[in-house]
Amino acid sequence: MRAFSFWPKGFLQCFLKGDRLTRWLVTLPPSLFLVIFFLLPSLIMVAASFREPGEFGGLAPLAERGLTLEAYRFLAEDIIYLWILAKSFLVAGLTTLFCLLLAFPVALLIARSPKRQRDFLVLLVILPFASNFLIRIYAWIMILGPMNLLYSPVAVILGMVYVHLPFMVLPLYTNLEKHDPALLEAAQDLGAGAWTRFWRITFPLSLPGVFSGAALVFIPVLGMFAVPELLGGTGDILIGNLIKEQFLDNRDWPLGASLSLGLTAAVLGVAALSAVLTRRRTGKLGAGT
Amino acid sequence: MALLELRNITKRFGRLEAVKEVSLAIEAGEFFTLLGPSGCGKTTILRMIAGFDAPDEGELFLDGKPLSGIAPEKRPVHTVFQSYALFPHLTVAGNIAFPLEMIGRPADEILQRVRETLELVHLEDKGSAFPHELSGGQKQRVALARGLVNKPRVLLLDEPLGALDAKLRERMQGELVALQREVGVTFVFVTHAQQEALALSHRIAVMNAGRVEQLDVPEVLYSSPKNRFVADFIGNINVLNCLVAESSPHGLRLNVEGLGEIAAPAHPEIAAGTHGVLALRPEYLRVGPATVQASLKNRFLGTVSEYLFLGDETVYKILLDNGTVLEALVANAAPGRARFHDIGERVQVEWRHDAGVFLLA
Numbered sequence: 001m002r003a004f005s006f007w008p009k010g011f012l013q014c015f016l017k018g019d020r021l022t023r024w025l026v027t028l029p030p031s032l033f034l035v036i037f038f039l040l041p042s043l044i045m046v047a048a049s050f051r052e053p054g055e056f057g058g059l060a061p062l063a064e065r066g067l068t069l070e071a072y073r074f075l076a077e078d079i080i081y082l083w084i085l086a087k088s089f090l091v092a093g094l095t096t097l098f099c100l101l102l103a104f105p106v107a108l109l110i111a112r113s114p115k116r117q118r119d120f121l122v123l124l125v126i127l128p129f130a131s132n133f134l135i136r137i138y139a140w141i142m143i144l145g146p147m148n149l150l151y152s153p154v155a156v157i158l159g160m161v162y163v164h165l166p167f168m169v170l171p172l173y174t175n176l177e178k179h180d181p182a183l184l185e186a187a188q189d190l191g192a193g194a195w196t197r198f199w200r201i202t203f204p205l206s207l208p209g210v211f212s213g214a215a216l217v218f219i220p221v222l223g224m225f226a227v228p229e230l231l232g233g234t235g236d237i238l239i240g241n242l243i244k245e246q247f248l249d250n251r252d253w254p255l256g257a258s259l260s261l262g263l264t265a266a267v268l269g270v271a272a273l274s275a276v277l278t279r280r281r282t283g284k285l286g287a288g289t
Numbered sequence: 290m291a292l293l294e295l296r297n298i299t300k301r302f303g304r305l306e307a308v309k310e311v312s313l314a315i316e317a318g319e320f321f322t323l324l325g326p327s328g329c330g331k332t333t334i335l336r337m338i339a340g341f342d343a344p345d346e347g348e349l350f351l352d353g354k355p356l357s358g359i360a361p362e363k364r365p366v367h368t369v370f371q372s373y374a375l376f377p378h379l380t381v382a383g384n385i386a387f388p389l390e391m392i393g394r395p396a397d398e399i400l401q402r403v404r405e406t407l408e409l410v411h412l413e414d415k416g417s418a419f420p421h422e423l424s425g426g427q428k429q430r431v432a433l434a435r436g437l438v439n440k441p442r443v444l445l446l447d448e449p450l451g452a453l454d455a456k457l458r459e460r461m462q463g464e465l466v467a468l469q470r471e472v473g474v475t476f477v478f479v480t481h482a483q484q485e486a487l488a489l490s491h492r493i494a495v496m497n498a499g500r501v502e503q504l505d506v507p508e509v510l511y512s513s514p515k516n517r518f519v520a521d522f523i524g525n526i527n528v529l530n531c532l533v534a535e536s537s538p539h540g541l542r543l544n545v546e547g548l549g550e551i552a553a554p555a556h557p558e559i560a561a562g563t564h565g566v567l568a569l570r571p572e573y574l575r576v577g578p579a580t581v582q583a584s585l586k587n588r589f590l591g592t593v594s595e596y597l598f599l600g601d602e603t604v605y606k607i608l609l610d611n612g613t614v615l616e617a618l619v620a621n622a623a624p625g626r627a628r629f630h631d632i633g634e635r636v637q638v639e640w641r642h643d644a645g646v647f648l649l650a
Contacts, residue, residue, distance in 0.1 A: 180372070183374050186368070186374035186375075187376070188341075188362045189361055189366075189367055190387055190388040192387075192391050193362055200387075
């Protein structure tokens with residue numbers, strides 16, 4: 001090729017540089033989007049958490065009142081906030097656990113169905129998204145009301161599990177579908193019964209899917225306020241409700257901002273833990289035969 | 290009594306009969322090979338022995354006891370899979386320990402036997418490696434070690450060398466034979482590679498379309514194939530269309546159309562007047578200049594149409610005067626002289642009267 005080239009010397013280098021330019025052009029818009037609509041607002045939140053609340057909501061003028069640690073002091077003094085955060089973690093944890101228990105058999109069933117049926121079954125799993133979220137929750141009110149379960153922790157967790165189940169099924173299915181069926185045959189051939197095959201082969205190999213599914217359920221549940229508000233009633237507020245209240249009802253933006261940052265920190269902590277666990281696993285599992 | 294016996298096994302998948310009334314008796318300590326093209330039913334037989342598939346008709350016996358109804362995990366039979374199927378989340382030692390853990394051996398015994406087995410397959414230093422860190426040949430040896438570690442009665446090997454490159458495959462063949470001799474476990478080996486089968490096996494069952502075409506030791510299969518399929522499948526072979534002119538206990542006289550008469554080994558079941566082919570291995574043929582006085586009675590003239598230089602040998606394709614092409618394999622035994630004949634050269638092809646087999650067309 002080179003011998004017949006009529007391009008001036010160094011053209012190839014220019015072109016490669018151009019390729020780098022292309023890469024920049026492609027990645028710039030999403031990066032800009034994230035900077036403007038995620039990073040900047042987050043920084044505004046951080047800033048807001050150190051300001052004084054305004055008289056009628058919003059923030060007090062910076063020139064008059066300056067910066068303060070008031071919001072954080074307020075949070076630290078009242079144990080109730082920590083308690084609500086802990087309760088939110090408990091609800092998120094239970095929701096994740098129930099989602100996992102329900103989703104695993106479903107994902108396994110889909111992954112082991114004939115290839116032609118799998119897409120259809122996956123479609124069924126995501127079908128609930130086709131109807132409005134609030135309508136689905138109101139439907140639960142109608143179901144749970146006559147059963148005397150409405151406005152209880154059970155109702156909250158039930159609603160949470162219902163809403164988030166697909167987020168557990170999909171990553172699990174994606175993982176399980178990739179398993180080499182020969183591994184299970186090999187295990188059986190070497191003396192493993194059905195139960196042993198599941199616990200020694202299928203489950204350990206599915207852990208990356210379990211972790212990503214758990215993250216996809218746990219993190220949104222932690223911040224969710226609509227489900228506890230509609231199904232949980234007044235007694236069961238979670239951290240999400242608390243934050244929403246600061247902004248909409250109490251008009252204490254700094255407190256809402258500081259609560260929200262606390263939650264973000266907690267979520268990041270969980271996400272980091274999940275990432276570390278996933279990487280440690282996939283390090284071993286990455287290159288299956 | 291045979292260790293493993295298959296009696297009239299038939300297996301259908303829908304309307305397809307994958308295995309048709311196959312009966313085999315495999316002796317203890319044997320290296321037994323099922324050889325055939327893909328789709329001939331050899332892997333199905335292996336899966337029925339392992340217990341993954343059940344025969345539709347017939348029965349399998351291990352030590353004289355029927356195997357039907359015994360789950361794969363309960364059979365003292367292990368498989369080495371074509372893809373190896375090593376557990377990716379377990380180390381090499383973990384993989385090899387797996388079958389021992391399944392039968393609940395104590396931890397110190399497992400450790401000891403895993404170490405011994407790693408030595409057996411020359412992987413002493415790889416115990417803590419994960420499968421994805423191993424080369425193809427090493428994975429192969431782990432799969433063998435895992436299959437052998439708790440001394441199964443039968444080890445089934447499903448084209449285990451299929452994924453290896455030619456050089457490594459040759460070396461693993463040698464190791465496989467040595468390993469089998471050392472552990473004394475009965476091997477049932479499935480392959481479509483005839484050379485591999487000839488090199489490794491004590492006995493070979495050549496399969497085609499669900500049936501066993503011929504079962505014998507490699508030497509007999511090679512020199513006395515029973516039919517065209519076996520003759521074609523094992524090694525290379527020339528066929529000469531001919532008519533039996535005379536059949537006697539001393540030999541056959543065959544008439545080759547357009548060329549003349551030749552002599553062939555006796556065949557008690559063949560009567561004069563039968564049409565068929567004389568099957569001749571390329572190495573039975575001698576090639577010489579057409580001008581030289583022939584020493585053998587079976588002799589035809591022809592022209593060299595093509596040759597393949599293989600290094601140690603040269604294959605000549607010789608076009609006989611009736612249009613038949615014969616392949617002759619000539620050893621390049623003379624130093625400094627790799628070839629003896631050129632394309633277009635007139636040559637004579639001759640062979641001994643006791644070479645070749647008469648087969649029905």
